[in-house]
Amino acid sequence: MCQYLHMGENRTADTGHAAQSGRLSAAVTVTDGIRVVALAGEIDHHTADTLCRALDAQGESGPRVVADMGKVTFMDSSGINILIAAHRALSEAGGWLRLAAPAENVRRTMSIVGVDAVIDCRESLSDAFSG
Template sequence: MGENRMADAEHAAQHGRLSAVVTETDGIRVVALAGEIDHHTADTLREALDAAGEPRPRVVADMGQVTFMDSSGINVLITAHGALGEAGGWLRLAAPTGTVKRTLNIVGVDAFIDCRESLSHALDD
């Protein structure tokens, strides 16, 4: 894994209880999330995961600091996974913990969206 560097398009978004910081590492868009993902904050997640216009977009959502996620977040992840796959890219989830990991497992999202135990594992090919 190469050195982590901030992309020119780096930005941070915050809406209520969710922050999203977007960086780039070795051509992979890394979205560091912190807080709660629900119907009030789903648009922040959607915008952070949007890699439209990028050829073969690869996105890692670092979920290690996400404390809660409801069906709104699940829907955003499923939609992003589909859109990135159609563009020849992929979405990986890194370090989901606690109730978020359990939610992903119960709903079955972890069966088709690649979930890795850490950010470094998610960045490995």
């Protein structure tokens, strides 16, 4: 899915380094068979591997993923590219990627580049689980 990871690898999010650096943390849980990736911090080229690993963590859930973006304070093109790659890979696997509760500055960035027209963006985490 990502340039940092090989397709099909079974990995979980490694947030130890991210938590120490304070740049990006990712907590992966499963709710009703949907992988939920709760993100906090900045997504840029320095933290892209954390996002990649979290979105690519396969195993206990199928190809349905909600990325909780409520605590993401910044996202550059690295994050955009990873989200698009994840969206494509999950769609090809018969699933989907939904982005939940992005902060206004992150939503604006996604809108400017058109990501919100390609990837399903929801106002809240609970909205991401419906329909």
